[in-house]
Amino acid sequence: MAHLEARKHISSDSGYPITIHPNFNPKIKGHVPPESIREEIVPLKDRAAFADPEKRALFATAKRVDLTESIGTVLKDIQLSQLDDRQLDELALLVSERGVVYFRDQDLTTEQQVKLFEHYGTLDKHPAQKASFPRPLTREKHVTIRGSTEDHREIAKYTPWPSGDFHADTSFEVNPPSYSLLRMEEHPEVGGDTAWVSQYGLYDALSPAMQKFVEGLHAIHTSRLQYDTILDLWGTGPNRPPIDTHHPAVRTHPVTGLKALNVNGGFVTGFAELKKTESDNLLDFFQFHIHSADDHYVRWKWQVGSIAICVVHRVIPGAYKGNRRGIRTTVFGEKPYCDPASESRNERAQRLEKERQNMDGKHEGANGVHVPA
Ligand SMILES: [Fe+2]
Numbered sequence: 216m217a218h219l220e221a222r223k224h225i226s227s228d229s230g231y232p233i234t235i236h237p238n239f240n241p242k243i244k245g246h247v248p249p250e251s252i253r254e255e256i257v258p259l260k261d262r263a264a265f266a267d268p269e270k271r272a273l274f275a276t277a278k279r280v281d282l283t284e285s286i287g288t289v290l291k292d293i294q295l296s297q298l299d300d301r302q303l304d305e306l307a308l309l310v311s312e313r314g315v316v317y318f319r320d321q322d323l324t325t326e327q328q329v330k331l332f333e334h335y336g337t338l339d340k341h342p343a344q345k346a347s348f349p350r351p352l353t354r355e356k357h358v359t360i361r362g363s364t365e366d367h368r369e370i371a372k373y374t375p376w377p378s379g380d381f382h383a384d385t386s387f388e389v390n391p392p393s394y395s396l397l398r399m400e401e402h403p404e405v406g407g408d409t410a411w412v413s414q415y416g417l418y419d420a421l422s423p424a425m426q427k428f429v430e431g432l433h434a435i436h437t438s439r440l441q442y443d444t445i446l447d448l449w450g451t452g453p454n455r456p457p458i459d460t461h462h463p464a465v466r467t468h469p470v471t472g473l474k475a476l477n478v479n480g481g482f483v484t485g486f487a488e489l490k491k492t493e494s495d496n497l498l499d500f501f502q503f504h505i506h507s508a509d510d511h512y513v514r515w516k517w518q519v520g521s522i523a524i525c526v527v528h529r530v531i532p533g534a535y536k537g538n539r540r541g542i543r544t545t546v547f548g549e550k551p552y553c554d555p556a557s558e559s560r561n562e563r564a565q566r567l568e569k570e571r572q573n574m575d576g577k578h579e580g581a582n583g584v585h586v587p588a
Contacts, residue, residue: 216365216369216370216373216448218450219237219370219373219374219447219448220237220239220240220447221233221234221235221236221237221373221374221447222373224239231372232372232373235372235373235374235375236375236443237373237374237375237443237444237446237447238443240443240446240447242446242447242450243442243443243446243447246446246453248342248453248454248455248456249454250342250454250455251455251456252455252456252458253339253342253388253389253390253455253458254389255389255390255550256337256390256547257549258336258337258390258393258546258547258548258549259336261307261311261335261336261393261469261470261548261549262303262304262307262334262335262336263304263307263308263310263311263470264470265304266301266304266305266307266308267301267305268308270305270308270309271305272299272301272302272305273290273298273302273305273306273309276292276293276302277290277291277292277293278290278291278292278293279291281313282317282513283510283511283512283513284510285314285413285415285416285510285511285512285513286313286314286315286411286412286413286416286511286512286513287313287314287315287316287317287411287513287515288309288313288315288316288317289316289317289318289319290306290309290316290317290318291319293318294321294322294323295318295321295323295327295331295522296321296322296323296324296327296331298331300334303331303334303335306524307335307394307470308470310394310524310525311468311470311471312471314411314413314414314415314513314525314526314527315411315513315515315523315524315525315526315528316523316524316525317515317521317522317523318521318522318523319518319520319521320518320520320521321398321520321521321522322520323398323522325357325398325542328357328396328398328542328544329356329357329544331396331544332356332394332396332544332545332546333356335393335394335546336393336394336546336547336548337546337547338356338357338544338545338546339385339388339392339545339546339547340355340356340357340358340454340545341358341384341385341543341545342385342388342438342453342454342455343438343441343442343445343452343453343454356544357542357543357544358542358543358544358545359540359541359542359543360397360540360541360542360543361538361539361540362403362407362535362538362539362540364534364535366532366533366534367379367532367533368532370448374443374444374447374448375440375443375444376440376441376443376444376445376481377440377480377481378441378444378481379529379530379532380479380480380481380529381410381412381479381480381481381505381506381527381528381529382479382480382481382482382527382528382529383479383481383482383526383527383528384543384545385438385545386436386462386477386479386481386482386483387436387437387438387458387459387460387482388458388460388547389458389460389550390547390548390549390550391436391462391548391551392545392546392547392548393469393546393547393548393549394524394545394546394548395524395525395526395543395544395545396522396523396524396525396543396544396545397409397522397523397525397541397542397543398520398521398522398541398542398543399517399518399519399520399521399522399539399540399541400519400540400541400542401519401537401538401539401540402517402518402519402521402537402538402539402540402541403535403536403537403538403539404536404537405535405536406531406533406534406535406536407517407530407531407535407539408514408515408516408517408530408531409514409515409517409523409528409529409530409531410512410513410514410515410528410529410531411512411513411514411515411523411525411526411527411528412505412508412511412512412513412527412528413508413511413512413526413527414475414476414477414526414527415468415471415473415474415475415511415559415560416508416510416511416560417475417476417504417505417508417511418465418474418475418476418559418560419559419560419561420504420508420510420511421476421504426465426474426559429464429465429476429478430463430464430465430474430553430555431488432463432464432486432487432488432489433461433462433463433464433486433487433488434461434462434463434464434477434478434483434485434486434487435459435460435461435483435484435485435486435487436459436460436461436462436482436483437457437458437459437460437482437483437484438453438455438457438458438459438482439457439459439484440482440484441453441482442456442457443457461487462477462551463477463551463552463553464476464477464478464486465477465553466551466552466553467552467553467554467557469548469549472554472557472558473557473558473559473560473563474553474557474558474559474560476501477551478498478501478505479505479527480498480501480502480505481529483498483501484498485498486498514531517539517541
């Protein structure tokens with residue numbers, strides 16, 4: 216890390232960098248990404264829309280174990296390599312409902328992983344994919360995620376991108392991913408866990424007045440800080456120019472129709488409709504909100520052969536012994552939108568419960584036991 220540009224510009228008064236922003240690094244200014252910014256696409260209909268809501272084909276073989284009430288399900292007694300198209304559609308629906316679905320001891324190869332994910336749509340590769348250089352950019356459809364033995368907290372003193380914070384991968388794209396799969400090929404015994412948080416739960420955990428306020432805002436998702444930091448750290452990449460995208464701060468999930476908080480500390484730098492001080496303070500609040508949402512959080516210990524298909528997450532910062540290497544595939548999703556008429560997860564649960572009670576009441580009435588008013 217001694218090479219980081221900020222380390223070369225230390226204030227003699229404080230002994231710390233004059234600024235952590237490395238934009239004075241000539242490599243950043245001079246870098247010409249080989250690809251252009253991704254324009255909006257209209258993806259094919261999400262495969263989850265074709266699934267049996269009961270997921271009978273999937274659960275005919277898989278055993279479901281929910282890790283928390285809000286988020287995270289492990290599927291046991293199943294190999295992803297053996298799933299047919301119907302089961303894959305049902306799996307997509309389960310991921311949309313549960314936020315993240317895990318598997319252990321999988322025999323999936325990289326080739327099979329790419330093929331499996333092509334069932335879900337057009338594969339994207341990460342705009343900052345280091346492994347692309349100098350290999351041809353167009354051929355790779357997966358990203359190799361390598362662990363870092365460097366201290367995230369130490370890097371954060373000298374670079375502006377909060378790489379260890381919660382994020383949805385490439386949420387700054389006009390079409391952020393609908394599904395992302397990470398398969399671990401190499402992993403240390405201890406450390407390198409990943410945490411996920413439910414965007415449905417984060418929305419429900421706000422007060423009704425706050426929900427209403429945030430619903431009217433656009434969150435500014437940017438790749439700029441990542442772009443600068445990666446060039447400073449690696450001295451190479453990224454593949455695409457930096458981009459700022461204004462996505463609804465509350466989005467309606469295209470599959471479940473549920474409202475989800477679309478703010479993450481890794482890429483969101485503000486809110487388009489607010490003044491800077493208002494925006495900064497709201498962002499501070501969301502950092503607290505996301506990091507204190509223990510009931511909407513799940514943490515996963517990786518092993519070789521483990522797989523997660525998922526949403527908002529962070530790698531728990533810290534050092535570990537040994538290598539960490541995973542293969543990730545991602546597909547483009549819909550451009551986020553907010554339908555004010557959509558429900559939150561709590562609202563839907565309450566409505567369904569009410570409908571169930573009404574149905575029970577009618578049945579009881581028919582039997583002459585109880586006639587509802
Ligand atoms: Fe990530």
